């Protein structure tokens with residue numbers, strides 16, 4: 001391609017809304033442009049790179065035995081109701097209604113539709129295993145789209161779905177996807193970390209995330225120095241703390257008047273105590289329906305004699321009292337696990353007042369166990385010698401509350417569990433936990449039978465018994481690969497592309513396009529490289545050398561051949577890597593082969 005004919009509108013100014021390096025560089029290097037919040041148009045350079053990522057992903061998926069399909073982005077809401085995800089996905093799910101009043105969703109992922117396909121087509125164990133994938137746009141109404149294409153509302157995902165006859169089969173399918181992911185990220189030039197993860201609203205029994213460590217990542221990786229443990233923050237387990245020791249006997253609980261003082265900080269200031277010496281009591285309940293689902297709720301309730309029903313789940317109105325130390329944050333994933341997978345949310349004011357008999361801000365664990373369905377106590381609370389907590393009485397707190405003495409740590413509806421986020425200073429398996437930021441580029445899940453049971457994807461086994469298919473699902477954010485590659489490989493002047501996903505492999509710059517000899521030498525090298533199958537861009541613009549070099553640095557093509565008047569007069573051109581400052585003089589006739597050698601050596605490093 002010729003730069004002069006290509007649409008590469010690079011910009012000097014840093015876009016005002018860009019917070020991360022990759023976002024800034026993707027706009028400046030003319031890879032993409034924002035259309036609206038969380039939606040982007042890819043320009044020729046960006047799209048070329050994206051196509052290269054897609055080609056790598058496709059190759060590795062095919063090699064791993066997955067088969068490419070394409071399902072519609074617009075999917076019947078009915079399928080989503082059947083699995084319960086029209087509720088679980090919450091407001092992130094885009095919905096639309098057609099002229100006949102039929103409800104659809106825009107796919108954020110495709111478990112429902114692919115399982116529906118399997119339900120119709122698979123009936124015998126002889127058809128298993130099967131793994132189907134697609135590479136297509138996905139839609140999520142993210143609360144806060146940010147960081148350019150890293151968290152957008154429309155993005156391209158590779159999503160694969162495996163169907164197996166038994167758990168062993170699933171393990172094998174999972175492993176083959178896991179291995180394919182390792183190859184994909186290596187080939188894309190990304191240094192990845194694999195962490196244990198929660199399966200979130202996907203459901204299922206096991207999951208790993210592939211994360212690219214970098215400062216601007218939104219995810220936190222928690223790991224031990226020896227590499228024996230790595231998990232994301234939602235998942236990261238912590239050792240229980242050892243019981244705090246006290247020299248003297250702790251006095252009886254004492255109520256103190258704390259008028260209008262409800263928050264942890266306010267209570268600490270008022271009572272001259274510290275957050276770590278407080279017990280935070282949080283009340284959760286099963287949601288009825290979020291407001292935006294009211295009309296679905298009404299329709300469902302009508303179907304069930306007015307009884308509130310959560311689609312696909314059955315209705316179990318429960319209230320949970322969760323206790324964490326004042327300086328700790330509750331981890332909803334862990335809480336959900338501790339209560340057996342039930343989806344709960346913070347209770348509303350009337351519920352809190354009903355349970356505690358006090359205004360919001362004064363909930364506490366004393367004398368409340370029989371007023372809630374379950375009481376879940378974090379390990380760290382159980383380890384406290386004593387604490388300050390809400391008194392279940394408006395405007396009052398209680399001091400000297402001793403876990404186990406003043407409220408129970410055991411009982412039919414009482415569990416002591418790990419329900420908080422790990423923090424600095426925590427250990428796991430006795431080893432210190434370390435934290436770093438990262439971008440999640442892919443995730444693999446063992447789903448089990450959640451979807452196949454609800455959507456009837458069943459098969460007859462060797463004995464003629466009917467069984468649900470055992471499923472796995474596997475996602476990769478194509479756009480995030482691009483953004484994270486830039487995030488970890490750049491300098492002050494621009495992008496430094498890994499060769500495998502660079503829009504072009506070689507850039508030939510004609511520094512003095514007005515000089516016929518220079519233009520001709522550049523043209524010859526360009527043509528020779530093209531003939532030899534290299535992806536090459538010729539900068540043939542009639543611009544000053546300085547401008548061209550700035551653009552070259554910005555767009556980051558890995559191998560550069562620079563053709564200038566002076567060196568051409570000596571029979572030479574200059575070759576350099578974008579990643580290095582040093583350039584080498586080579587004879588004009590040798591230039592194409594030298595450039596190809598460099599391309600090959602860069603490619604060699606990304607081989608799996």
Ligand code: ATP
Pocket residue numbers: 109140142149150151152153154155157440441442443475476477478479480
């Ligand atoms: P996150 O936690 O970042 O919201 P997720 O865990 O919900 O992502 P998955 O459902 O696992 O995402 O989707 C598979 C992959 O799709 C992710 O690993 C990520 O690379 C990509 N992805 C998810 N959400 C977005 C988004 N809003 N914009 C761009 N890529 C995304």
Ligand code: MG
Pocket residue numbers: 209440442443
């Ligand atoms: Mg994920």
